[in-house]
Structures are given as structure tokens and as C-alpha cells.
Amino acid sequence: MSRPNILFIMTDDHAAHAMSCYGSRINTTPNLDRIAQGGMRFNNCFCTNSICGPSRATILTGTYNHVNGMTTLNSRHDNRQLNFAKLLQGVGYQTAIVGKWHLGQGPAHWP
Numbered sequence: 001m002s003r004p005n006i007l008f009i010m011t012d013d014h015a016a017h018a019m020s021c022y023g024s025r026i027n028t029t030p031n032l033d034r035i036a037q038g039g040m041r042f043n044n045c046f047c048t049n050s051i052c053g054p055s056r057a058t059i060l061t062g063t064y065n066h067v068n069g070m071t072t073l074n075s076r077h078d079n080r081q082l083n084f085a086k087l088l089q090g091v092g093y094q095t096a097i098v099g100k101w102h103l104g105q106g107p108a109h110w111p
Contacts, residue, residue: 006088007035010059012052012100053077053102060084060103060111070103077103085111 009032016022021033021041049055049065057070060083065071069078085095095111103109 003092006093007039009035010056052100056101056103073102077109079104079109079111083111 017024018027019029019032019036020027021029021036047055048058051073053073053075054065054070057068057075057077058065060077061068061081062084063081068081069075085097088095097111101109
């Protein structure tokens with residue numbers, strides 16, 4: 001079996017009901033619907049922190065903010081922590097972040 005491509009899309013302030021693949025009758029999102037149909041959707045997902053940087057750190061590391069150290073908007077992400085980008089790199093994937101980051105600048109903070 002070949003290794004699957006992984007595309008993780010995360011948007012700010014974007015509720016599931018804003019996409020037609022989740023049942024929106026107001027918005028049509030055909031390109032996102034096509035990706036969702038051929039891949040995986042999260043149907044039961046919760047945010048443990050309502051602010052952007054700490055929320056991203058939780059998603060990357062799989063740990064709560066009091067564990068990963070990103071408790072405020074002014075916190076800095078400790079890139080020595082294991083995260084899913086590093087796990088993917090460890091098995092040969094190339095990873096990239098596109099768009100907002102807010103977890104520090106420069107190579108020391110890249111996943």
C-alpha cells in the first residue's frame with residue numbers, strides 16, 4: 001500500500017456548519033467538499049483553547065497548553081517538543097506550514 005498524502009486544513013473562526021459538506025444550506029464549498037469526500041473529516045472535534053497560538057500548539061503536540069507551554073498569545077512554542085510534523089518527517093514525509101503560524105519565528109520554531 002502506498003503512503004497517503006496528508007493535507008490538514010485549519011481555519012480561524014470557521015464553524016463546521018459554514019461548509020456544505022457539513023450540511024450548510026447557505027454556503028457552497030465545492031472544493032472543500034471534494035477534499036472531504038475523498039479523505040477524512042472530523043465530525044466530533046473540540047477546541048481546548050479559544051486563542052490562536054495556544055490552540056495551534058495543542059493541535060501540533062497533542063498536549064494541553066499547561067503541558068506544551070503555550071498558555072497565552074505572548075508565549076513561545078518550544079520546538080523541542082514532539083509534534084505530528086516531526087513524527088511525519090521521521091517516516092519520510094516532507095512537511096510545510098502555510099498561512100498563519102504565531103508560534104515563533106525562524107527555523108528554531110518550525111515544525
